[in-house]
Amino acid sequence: MVSPFYLLGVGLGLGFLLGLTGKNSKKYTSAITFVAFAFFVFFSISWLIPFALKQVTETLIYTAGFLPPFSISLSVGFYEAVFSLMINSLGLLSILFLWKKINSESNALGGIILVLFMTLNMLVFARDIFNIFVWLEIAAISTSGIILLDKNKFSYSAGFKYLLASSIISSLYLIGVVLVYFTNGTLFLNDLITNASGVTMSVTAVFLMLIAIVLELKPFPANGWALDVYEGANPAIGAIMSGGVATASLFLLYKFSPLLDNKFSYLFVIAGLLTFVGSNLFGIKQDKANRLLGYSSIGQIGLLVAIIGFRPFLGDKFEFIAITILVSHFLAKAGLFWLSDVIKQDNIKNWSVLRRKPLLLVLFGIFVFSLIGLPPFPSFFGKWELIMMLSGGYKFAVVTIILVGSFIEAIYLFRWLGYAIKLDFSELPEYKFELNKIIPVVIFGALVLGAGYYAGNLICLKTLNYIPLAFIVLLYFIDSLPAYIKNTLSILALGYYSYLILPNLYETDMLRFIFAVIFLIGGIITLVAGYAYKGKRQGFYPVALLMYVGLALIIQAQTTLEFFFGWELMTAGSYFLIIRGKKSIEHGLSYILFSIGGAYAILAAFGLIYAETSDILLSSLSVATQNITLIFSLLAIGFMTKTASLGLHIWLPGAHAEAESDVSPMVSAILLKAGVFGLFILMIAMGHNPEAEQIGLILGWIGALTALVGNLAAAFQEDAKRLLAYSSISQLGYILFGLAMMTHLGWMSAMVYSINHFLYKSILFLTIGAVVLKVGTHDMYKMGGLIKNMPLAFIAVLIGIIALSGVPPLSGFAGKWLFYNAIIDKHWYFQGAIVFFSGIVAFLYLFKLIYSVFLGQLKDNLRKVKDISVWFAIPIYILIIGIMIISAKPELYLKPLGTMISGFYPNGELSWTGGLANAPYGYWNGSGVMITIGIMFSLLFLWLWSLSRKAQKVKQFNIVYAAEAPQRPETTHISYNIYAGYYKSIGWIVAPIFEKFWSTMTEWIHSVSDFGRRIYNGNGQYYMTHILIYMLAFYFILMH
Amino acid sequence: MKDLINKLSVGFEITDVVYQRKDITFLTVAKEKVIDLITHLRDYEGFSHFVLLSCVDWIEDNIFQLTYFLNNPEKKHDFAIRTNIDRNNPVMTSAHHLWKQIATYQRELKEMYGIDFPGSPRLNENFILEGWDNIPPMRRDFDTKQYAKDTFFPRERPQTNDPTEYMKSKLYPKE
Amino acid sequence: MEFDFKKLGFTLLGLLIVLNWGLLMSAIMRKINARVAKRYGIPWYQPWVDLVKNYAIRSQITHGIMFYLGPVFRFSGGVGLFLFMPMLITAGGQWTNYSFQGDLVLILYFQFFGMLGMALGAGEGGHPYSAIGISRGLSQFTAIEVPMTLAVISLAIQYQTLSIADIVKAQQGGIMNWTMWTNPVATIAAMLSLLGALAHAPFNLVRAPNEIPIGPPTEYHSTFLGVLQTNAAVLHVVEAALFMNLFFGGASNWFEFIVKTFLIYFWSVFVGTVFPRYRIEHSVSWFLKVPLVLGIIAIIIFM
């Protein structure tokens, strides 16, 4: 345990020494500073370890033997040591990062950095409020000194504005300090705190002090100066500002927080939340990377300020929440600033150069995820706990604000990530890959991962299963191996996972078993198609497995936290899968935004439940009695973003259509079922409430309209995969409808639809995807006549569409039949009629799909196309066998389903006599129908065959063409817009109102952002005015 | 109308005027002046409707006589502008820019008479005949009867064309 | 379940009756049409002759396997509808075919089996008019099914069952028990939808003989056409029988069956003789106006 005064000595001594040395010693500056920082770090650790081991308690140290207030007093405790360690390690790595710059430029730079970090340490330790003023001023001076040494004209003006602002702020602080002294007669913080209740402190005095510290933290909107510094200065300095100075200031605020009474807490909350939302909102329109990082940084700090304000409500979780969020922010922001310096690109659209070094891209992704608060990063757990603690009562508004702010942050961060992943970088300049600049970034990347693991263990009592995640990391490390090896590994992993969980689930929980089969076995089957891809397929397998792990975690989740953890993992994995497509950049963004929005709705609902039951078990959903309508709606909306119900569906068509051929079935046939599973969980748990019936009615209507709009829109598509995507929307509409009925038959039909949709949509997407791979276009009118080249694909699509359309005897009919009985049972006649109308509309697009692609006229350029890859054919035909089995023997799965659902809704179940199912209204013998139709069909076929087996086979232009002959296959193949007349009559139903709504919404947000951020007009005087007005406004609020 | 013709004859060298009917006048002008005259009539004299373009093969005079038939719908009067072109070098300035349908007439004349209209769209494509490989069939030096005899497997025709005689011999052979 | 030869025998006999009645009915309808136009019209046996002639064509061409399967699908659709529909409700139950295997929903959905197959077969023919005809047919069919679905739902509410046999039994005991009288609105909606289903004018845009040479079957000839014609004969009777069962009290003997199906079928011919042809968007819009509203009213009445 080294005394902090050594810190002072080393810092000041070396700082001045370096300032005085001549130019010859420049090249040693970095090394000397580095050693000094190593000492700093050693100092922090030497304090931290005893504290962590609980060997010592908080220690107070006084200068010169005087007691406060006449001495300078320092205090070292556990949190001080932690913060000091954070700051010092940042300093150490900053020196490493700036090694060459320090060596090449003025040798004062290293010294000033040293002084700055020493100052920051002292800010953390100091307990004397005037002393704090001194350190604040020195911090300001040294920061602007660093900015000054950066030597570009932007940094000059930025640094000057910074100085202006900080001199005003520190003046305010000084006045506050003096007033405090005047009223209380002490400058010692501990005394102030102990006396806080006894001695009446001048509110104005404390206000001045606190508002000055808040202003140090760059509150919105009085923060233009800080933004300019972030933008103008070297990004490495930004890292120091954002990671070091802000962290220290935040700790200062934390130190003062015991002084707060309720009024001040509100002040912090208001200031923090305003900053969090406002700064993120203004960041949306920003496209300069460093400034954007500044916005984000300020927003995050704002959130932390608010959290400090919430300290009374957070109880013993306060430190956990604050530190997880701070650590995420600290590591991620420093890492991002450093990355910005490495690639030297100011426009976020140019960050695609990261892809030159995939390692950097991965680090970038880690930092972005960490900022947004996605698992498994610490801020995820922090935000989770924050929401859990804050929910309940009027604070729900606060939760909403926090989630809105987080959502807005996600908008620009994911847009940025999308640019980095997708945009072309071939024309952008090269950048140097310097080891000393990469090591700090890598260390912080690793630290944030480790911190996430630690935080997760801390909160979940080690129930989270990290082994799959570790496997994914492993997969990333072997990413340079050929694709088939990784594919095999992935399949084996999924298979092993299935082996682990499936048998047990079959015994205990049928519902989860079925969804686990869809997720995992479905995953294996679709992964088989991956063998068709040659080369390395870098980045595919880790993210695909991430999605499956997320899905499996959802299945296994016992608590809401685990559920949400899995949900977010799945969202993240699927986002990366979707964005792999060629033109997916905007679709990926809209997907992730809808998903995040939905996830936040789920989070809010979980928070409400926790507020009531103080329990994070999933089963506590059913215990909740208050706010049922709100909780139910929030959860339903959250899950419906995943099932792409009407209004929330606009992300789906593009995302599914542009995805790769084997990704489309993953995200369509499998991923969407996660939403269905969520809805099942929701309704099982909360369906018994009387309010659920009302919401169910609404959901039913939404489901029915989704089915209609989806099918109609599909009929008017020209892109095969887009058509299937719209079809998925409508099928999920059916499922939602069935679920919303909340009767035995309704759930039966929803379940049957889920299973069938998985089967036939996998078949269709895989087949069409394989065809697209072969013919090189999505547009159906550019295909045609492929039946001769691709008989395997044709048979698969034929069976797929017969099953999808619900025509007997294939399995799709089971769902339709159950529907009819269910809606009459439930008295939902009109919704039912809409559902059936849309079911018939399905024929339009199904015919269009199979006809335009496989029938009609074969095009010139496709004459030599081969049949689909065998690796696609294998999974397709496995699934077809599945369809055939459940078509021939529907009782195989209907009976267990009935038994399972009877557990929830015992009334109105099917009664079986042999293969004949009896519902309250109708009856149906699946295998009988299959046999009858099969025999009849074979007989008729043989008959026709015997009559015309000698028919002459002719070619495609041998058609009667009004006595002419066709000229080109393109002009003879009728496919484009074949439902024009239909569109004329009822095309208005599919008018893109929701697309327009969301795009107007987006435009509106962007306009607000663009208009609002103009208060940062770049003039230092205005910034000073902002500060003054901000202070006065808060004073006014406080006094009232 | 005579005023108009007098006025026109100053600028356009009308060589011959035939008042065919009350409302149809035939004018003959030199080959070079035809397009100018038609343009003038269309733009200034209200002959906005183009009726037809036809050709006569005066093989004896070794000329093709082209006739551009224009109509003035307001005055209900037709002008037929005649011009003669050399039969050995049948080239005429194309007028398709004045009325689009003239291009079709010119295609017909190209196919039927072999008159060339440089610049006229789709001039060399088949118009009515598909795969014609002889001299243009409407030229009078083309012997259509011989051609048909050579090409179309003619059936022997009855010797007499007089039905009275034929029926008499059929019904009353003894008379 | 042991195999029931007696049932099979009666079913095949029923199929024979239905087939011949279908052919005869189409002859009568054409005859009526002719008489309206003051012609003498075809001889009554003309459909049989046409059928034999088509089967007797010696040469055929084929565009591929789906071209074969199209008519097979179509005919299976027709025969399947026959199989799953009770023809006569008698005490012995010999004429109920295989309707014990599925209810009204099966019938409604099995209609598409033939349509889909036919569409695919015609599609493989590669003829543009086939595709146009099919796209029109499908478009129109979606609209037709809306009033039909509403009417069926109304019926299910009324009789609390989806079994055709039960619906027929509920209508026994006098003419006033027929759905026609007990649920007139649904009957009207369904009968309007029947007009479209049987594709006579004004809803015959699918085949539109003068515009797109008979639409989907443009490329079909000889045996293929013969199969399609056979199917048409069966299908029209079965469609009419469905409406007879649902709305007009079913039939207990073949005479009643013949009279009722004739009248039902005649309804569409009657309308077709009087009206000109709709364009597709007009047809769709029309079905989504009047019959739709009627269907909704039919449900509201029984809700």
Added chain:
Amino acid sequence: MTITIDKIALFLGIVLMLIGLYGAFSLKSIIRIILSLSIFDTGINVLIVSLGYLKGRTAPIIDGDKVTVENIFNVAIDPVPQALVLTAIVIGFGVTALMLVYALKLYQSKKTLDINQFSDLKW
């Protein structure tokens, strides 16, 4: 209310602060702004000293005559504000010096001292 020296000082300090603030917010030349801020700082310092003044007491310097170690708490005024002011003046000096360096650099970069010209970074 009698006018005492500490009140005059207090008033003076506030006036100086206001003058400084007014200057900092309204003047456009960077040098003038820096000067204004200096005046503002001075005002604060005067304010602090005036607040630490107790009527009738002397400076807290143990000179062995009036002020001794024993009676210092009764005779001398509170020394802490004065110490604070000393520190504040030193720091203010540092800040002002740095600002002036910035002014120099800014002038070198654009050949002007008008603060409105240095708003390249915005939004």
Added chain:
Amino acid sequence: MSEENNINKFENPYYKKRIVEGPDGEKFEVDPLKDYFCDEHPKVHKPSKIPVIENFLNWARAESLWVLGFGTGCGSIEIPPLMTPRFDAFRFGVQARPTPRQSNVFIISGYLAIKTLKRVIRSYEQMQNPKYVIALGSCTINGGMYFDSYNTINRLDYYIPVDIYIAGCMPRPEALLAGFNKLKELIKEGKAEKANEYAEKFEWYKANQKKIIKDWNMPDYNW
């Protein structure tokens, strides 16, 4: 100008051989006449050996004459009245079909220009065996009033086999009805096997057809 003249008038530009690039970048040649059309020759389909069956089938064929709706010359105006109440050809089992695939009877109604002949051949070949041709009017017999035209054929039976000639210019619908009845007789007697004759003498017919259709740009037999 010169380029336009170089267009080969006899070649359909759409049926020229062309090089296309497949989706995987492979380049290959497409010869539309070979790749898009079946180039088999027609076969002779013998009547059934059993007289009873053949007679029965012939009776059915005779009583169900489906006429292709294809009018070639001025005679085509005489066909619509057949379906009117005054003549009512339906009585004789005659119906019009819009597609040659389903038709049995081809009425060549009047003069045939070479251009039309090409379409007639195509349609005739697209009809299925057995098929019958009724030649209506003098023009189909010997060219009629167009006997010396450079562009109309003189004798139809050199190009497609004809079952029945109906002379006149124009024959009235009654004559056409008589022709139908005559055709029926022929069919019932089993003498209307001209489709097989066409297949047997295919080379001769083709030679005649190709002699006058100089831009022959279709396969030999249009299936």
